Amino acid sequence: MPGSRFLELVAARRSVRRYKPDPVEREKLDLCLEAARLAPSACNAQPCRFVIIDEPELKERFCETAFGGLYSATRFAAAAPAIVAVVSDKGNLTAWLGNQVQNTNFRLIDVGIAAEHFVLAAADQGLGTCWIGWFNQRAAAKALGLPGGRKIQVLIAVGYPETVPAPRPRKTREEFCSYNKS
Numbered sequence: 001m002p003g004s005r006f007l008e009l010v011a012a013r014r015s016v017r018r019y020k021p022d023p024v025e026r027e028k029l030d031l032c033l034e035a036a037r038l039a040p041s042a043c044n045a046q047p048c049r050f051v052i053i054d055e056p057e058l059k060e061r062f063c064e065t066a067f068g069g070l071y072s073a074t075r076f077a078a079a080a081p082a083i084v085a086v087v088s089d090k091g092n093l094t095a096w097l098g099n100q101v102q103n104t105n106f107r108l109i110d111v112g113i114a115a116e117h118f119v120l121a122a123a124d125q126g127l128g129t130c131w132i133g134w135f136n137q138r139a140a141a142k143a144l145g146l147p148g149g150r151k152i153q154v155l156i157a158v159g160y161p162e163t164v165p166a167p168r169p170r171k172t173r174e175e176f177c178s179y180n181k182s
């Protein structure tokens, strides 16, 4: 499918697990945040907040907490110059009602969309990212001083890639999609 700059961007993105120590410019982070802020959400509830941790000592302490013990498999993220905590909040009443009736977790869908907007905007600026679901939720929330009702759903490591991994396998198009039949 030639000719789509967007598809080229999507195809080139990787989960980066080795980072250069160079800091990430705030202008670049701001652009990623803007892409995330503009994401759609169920009932326009916008149930998430992004907290960037790029102050080196704070980040080090946060990573020690978030990636300690059982969670050491994701300690690689501590080498990234910035960590993003993607935090969900309570959303709004309409979204909550929709959630109950449809039995669908719209809040998580919304968080996922916003986070991927962030990740693609980062890739567009030559930055590497890695979504991180494996971290000590409770300790990380405490380290950030999160108020009740808020939860860190995922972390995103951000930085300039030291190495870019090979593509991971994907389902074939036949496995993945169909027109007019399930």
Ligand SMILES: Cc1cc2nc3c(=O)[nH]c(=O)nc-3n(C[C@H](O)[C@H](O)[C@H](O)COP(=O)(O)O)c2cc1C
Pocket (backbone or CB within 6 Å): 013, 014, 015, 016, 074, 130, 131, 132, 133, 134, 135, 154, 165, 167, 168
């Ligand atoms: C919600 C979510 C959570 C993830 N959590 C982790 C994680 O904890 N550690 C990790 O190394 N990669 C994590 N990943 C990255 C996936 O392993 C990666 O996206 C997948 O293997 C495909 O590789 P690619 O992103 O390079 O295309 C996560 C990705 C997503 C979307």
